[in-house]
Amino acid sequence: MKILVAVKRVVDFNVKIRVQADGSGVNTDGVKMSMNPFDEIAVEEAVRLKEAGIASEVIAISIGEGKAQDTIRTALALGADRGIHIQTDDVIEPLLAAKTLKEIVDREQPDLVMLGKQAIDDDANQTPQMLAALLGWGQGTFASSLEISSTHVTVVREIDGGLETLSLKLPCVISTDLRLNEPRYASLPNIMKAKKKPIETFSLDDLGVAASQRLQVITVEEPPHRQAGQIVASVSELVEKLKTQAKVI
Amino acid sequence: MRTLVLAEHNASELNANTLNTVTCATALGLVDVLVVGHDCVAVAKECAAIEGVGNVLCIEDAKHAHPLAETLAPILCALGDNYEALLAPASTFGKNIMPRVAALLDVQQISDVCEVIDENTFKRPIYAGNAIATVRSCDAKKVITVRTTAFDAALPTGGSAAIQSLSFETGTDLSTFVSSQLTQSDRPELTSSSVIVSGGRGLGSIESFALLEQLADTLDAAIGASRAAVDAGFAPNDYQIGQTGKVVAPDLYIAVGISGAIQHLAGMKDSRIIVAINNDPDAPIFKVADYGLVADLFEVLPELAQALEQ
Numbered sequence: 001m002k003i004l005v006a007v008k009r010v011v012d013f014n015v016k017i018r019v020q021a022d023g024s025g026v027n028t029d030g031v032k033m034s035m036n037p038f039d040e041i042a043v044e045e046a047v048r049l050k051e052a053g054i055a056s057e058v059i060a061i062s063i064g065e066g067k068a069q070d071t072i073r074t075a076l077a078l079g080a081d082r083g084i085h086i087q088t089d090d091v092i093e094p095l096l097a098a099k100t101l102k103e104i105v106d107r108e109q110p111d112l113v114m115l116g117k118q119a120i121d122d123d124a125n126q127t128p129q130m131l132a133a134l135l136g137w138g139q140g141t142f143a144s145s146l147e148i149s150s151t152h153v154t155v156v157r158e159i160d161g162g163l164e165t166l167s168l169k170l171p172c173v174i175s176t177d178l179r180l181n182e183p184r185y186a187s188l189p190n191i192m193k194a195k196k197k198p199i200e201t202f203s204l205d206d207l208g209v210a211a212s213q214r215l216q217v218i219t220v221e222e223p224p225h226r227q228a229g230q231i232v233a234s235v236s237e238l239v240e241k242l243k244t245q246a247k248v249i
Numbered sequence: 250m251r252t253l254v255l256a257e258h259n260a261s262e263l264n265a266n267t268l269n270t271v272t273c274a275t276a277l278g279l280v281d282v283l284v285v286g287h288d289c290v291a292v293a294k295e296c297a298a299i300e301g302v303g304n305v306l307c308i309e310d311a312k313h314a315h316p317l318a319e320t321l322a323p324i325l326c327a328l329g330d331n332y333e334a335l336l337a338p339a340s341t342f343g344k345n346i347m348p349r350v351a352a353l354l355d356v357q358q359i360s361d362v363c364e365v366i367d368e369n370t371f372k373r374p375i376y377a378g379n380a381i382a383t384v385r386s387c388d389a390k391k392v393i394t395v396r397t398t399a400f401d402a403a404l405p406t407g408g409s410a411a412i413q414s415l416s417f418e419t420g421t422d423l424s425t426f427v428s429s430q431l432t433q434s435d436r437p438e439l440t441s442s443s444v445i446v447s448g449g450r451g452l453g454s455i456e457s458f459a460l461l462e463q464l465a466d467t468l469d470a471a472i473g474a475s476r477a478a479v480d481a482g483f484a485p486n487d488y489q490i491g492q493t494g495k496v497v498a499p500d501l502y503i504a505v506g507i508s509g510a511i512q513h514l515a516g517m518k519d520s521r522i523i524v525a526i527n528n529d530p531d532a533p534i535f536k537v538a539d540y541g542l543v544a545d546l547f548e549v550l551p552e553l554a555q556a557l558e559q
Contacts (some may be wrong), residue, residue, distance in 0.1 A: 016511065017376045026380055038493075094348070095357045118493065122375050123342050124360045130352035131319065132473040138319055138423035141345045144486065154427065158486045159341040160440070160495065165427040166317075174422070178476065178493065179486060214357030218370065226518060229539035231530075235552045238524065240543055246522045246539065248444075248501040249468065249557065 001055045001148075003046040004110040005080065006101055007039040007062050009071040011120040023219040026121075035071045038116020041176040044183040045146065046114055047079030054148055059108060063092050064099055069199060076194035077186035082116050083199035084108075090204065091212040094122075098130035104208040105135060110171065112153070117142050117175040128175035138168040142177040179235070250278030250368050253306075253328060255337040255346070256320075258284065258292040260314070265441040266338035268299060268405060274336050275301050275392075276365040282306070282410075283328065285321055287314035293412050293475035296457075300404040305412045312419075315426035316342060320419050322349040327417070329354060329390065339394035339496075340440070351392035358392040359384060363399035363535055377492040377515035398498035432487050439488070442471035444501045446518070447490060451506020451527060451546060452479035458483040460547070461505060464555040473497065473517075474509045491516035506546050509534030526550075539551070 011017055011026070012017055012034040018027045035043075044225040060075035063067040063086040068166045072083035086100055096190045105113060118125035132139035140155035142147075144163070145153040148170075158177045186194070242249045253273040267282070272279045281304040282296040293307040308324065325346070327337050335350060337343030339361045350360035363381070364372035369384045374396070375380070433471065439445065446465045452458045465472050474484035476491055490497055492515040502520035507513060509532055517523070518520040518537050525538035526546050535541040542549060 011376070013404040013512070017379050019380050066399045075418055083349065092421060093357050095352060095355070095492065098352055108532055120377065123377065123492065124358075126348035126351070126358055126360060129345065130349035132318075132321065133349040133352035136423075138421075139345075140424075141318075142341060157341075159429075160487060162429065162431040162485065164315075164486050165430040167425045167427050169423055179480065214388050215359065218385055220375070220380050221380045223374070223381050223518075226523075228536045229523075229541065231535070231541045231543060235542070235549050235556055238540055238553070239556045242501070242522070242524070242539055246501075248522045 001112065002057045002059070002060060002108065002110040003049060003055045004059050004105060004108060004113045004218065005039070005042050005046045005075065006113070006115040006127070007043060007060055007071050007075050007120045008036040009062065009064055010036045010069050010119055013037055013120055014141065021223045023037045023221055025217065025220045032068070035074050038118060038176055040183040041180050042116055042198050043075045043078050043080060043176070045176060048181065049148065050079065059084060060109070061086070061101065061104055063088065063097055065089055072199055073194050074186065076186065076197045077191045079190070080196055085199050085201045086207070087201050088211065089202050091213050092123045092211060093215060094126035095214065096209070097127045098134055100204065100209050101127070101131050102134045102180040103209060106245055112171060112174065114174045114176060117177050128173050132173035135173070135223045138172040138176070140166060140168050143174050144177050144179045146174065146180070149177055151209060162225060178205040225242050251331065252277050252280050252334040253332040254280060254282045255343065256284045256292065256296055256339060257336070257342045258286060260286050260289045261291055261297040263292050264338070265402060265438065266397040267341055268402035269400040270338045270395045271299055271301060271403040272296045272400040273395045274334070275403070277368055279454060280422055281506065282333070282430055283325070284308070285313050285316065285324060287311050295405070297410040297412050298406050298408050301409040302410040303407050303509060305410050307412055308415050308417050310416070310509050316346070317424050317426065318346045318349045319421045319423045321346050322353055323419050324417050325350045326353045334391040335392060336393045338397050340365050347392055347394050350369050354390060354392065356388045356390050356392045357386065358394065360394050361396045362393050362426055363396040368484060377511055378518065379511060396496060398496050411441050432485055436465065437471045438495055439471040439473055440495055443466045443499050444470035444538060445473050445497055445499045446470045446503045447473035447475065447507060448478050448483065448505050449475040449507030450481060452478065452483060456484050457547070460550050464503070464550060464557070466551055467557045475513045499519065504534050504538070505550065507534055508532045509537065520538065530542045530555055
């Protein structure tokens with residue numbers, strides 16, 4: 001079984017982002033960038049499937065500027081076999097990402113595509129579902145456990161009311177949620193080994209994908225700030241304030 | 250503009266988040282509601298009574314007993330011909346289905362809309378709500394998921410929409426429902442409850458997490474959790490509040506033993522009154538709390554429940 005994993009380079013989850021004063025966006029200059037944490041979970045799951053003898057090859061793919069290669073290298077250090085980089089400076093919205101990934105799926109013919117359920121920058125939560133739609137494949141979103149047979153994947157999904165189990169026909173698209181696994185750290189020898197693994201590079205033109213931006217960003221602003229309130233000294237003071245000041249109980 | 254709202258329900262009851270989604274749709278134009286399910290007449294009737302709803306379209310079939318994106322998306326695409334905007338709540342239900350619809354229609358979806366500026370322009374949170382983007386869509390048709398805490402609920406009564414039964418040939422072997430394990434609870438539903446008691450890693454164990462029960466009983470509150478508490482196994486996944494879990498905005502949010510990572514704040518900072526109880530005076534949760542109590546939660550929790558009972 002061949003698995004394709006899509007990984008996105010995003011502002012590290014520990015960074016407190018700053019909105020540009022002119023409203024043009026979020027400052028990413030000199031900010032630590034990392035692999036989207038949900039994509040790390042997707043890579044980890046694919047590598048575990050390979051270690052379990054279920055997958056034969058894991059391919060990591062990323063779309064974006066030159067530095068997206070760093071993110072692919074990270075996936076290779078975690079155990080992916082080779083990388084594909086779609087190099088572009090264009091704004092990549094989820095629909096365009098899905099169209100681009102579809103072209104690679106058509107070429108590589110994987111049995112399974114895995115992606116994080118959302119990227120922690122735009123928080124869109126769209127690309128996996130869109131890719132499944134464009135491919136005409138089934139989708140297992142927000143996966144917290146996978147069981148793979150020769151023809152199907154049984155996926156447990158984290159939904160608002162609890163958990164739901166679906167059976168999906170292969171090939172299919174899986175979007176990974178937090179509790180699917182705990183990603184490993186790349187070891188130094190594996191980081192060194194990853195430098196020798198091949199990365200193929202394409203442009204959008206090579207794939208016949210036309211860049212188009214459908215959502216124009218007019219402005220990006222800070223959300224309204226909450227004022228820190230008061231520290232109360234005791235339970236009785238708290239209850240008193242909730243009753244007389246906040247009037248919520 | 251004509252809009253179609255996809256109702257979320259469990260066949261017997263409409264999920265309250267649909268009411269907030271209707272309010273968002275009303276800001277765009279006329280509102281019809283689509284109910285897809287099995288034996289869901291009661292839900293269609295509920296939708297028909299919502300103030301501001303023009304028509305209710307109802308598709309009933311045993312194969313829709315459990316909503317699957319693969320079967321629902323083609324229905325929305327076909328009905329979408331008659332509408333300029335398709336909306337659903339940004340719950341796991343809406344998030345699962347709508348991007349599939351958008352891709353089939355070649356539309357760039359707008360996720361988590363928290364404000365409608367005009368029929369092409371919307372505000373939505375990015376970076377865990379640490380920035381708000383105003384975006385203008387150039388797609389002729391809009392596909393939208395709605396951040397339901399940002400909109401008031403439409404009145405559930407007062408409307409008298411016509412209910413139109415439709416049938417739609419759809420079937421797929423791409424995916425099959427196997428089972429579900431839904432959390433059974435007599436408490437209010439988390440995303441629509443007016444009071445939430447929420448626990449974090451500070452509770453330390455699944456047994457201690459149960460200490461929240463007494464307080465929640467007293468306040469008729471829903472119980473939530475931080476990611477740390479869910480990862481540690483203190484609470485089930487559907488309790489999780491935050492960037493990647495549920496987004497809530499109750500009148501009163503009581504955070505117990507929660508440090509306040511930005512990912513958690515993303516899911517609750519629009520609550521009206523926030524109370525934080527934590528033994529670490531430097532915990533970031535105190536920066537957003539209206540009332541902070543620096544104390545050992547094991548001492549004050551029983552005391553608080555008792556004080557509130559009186």
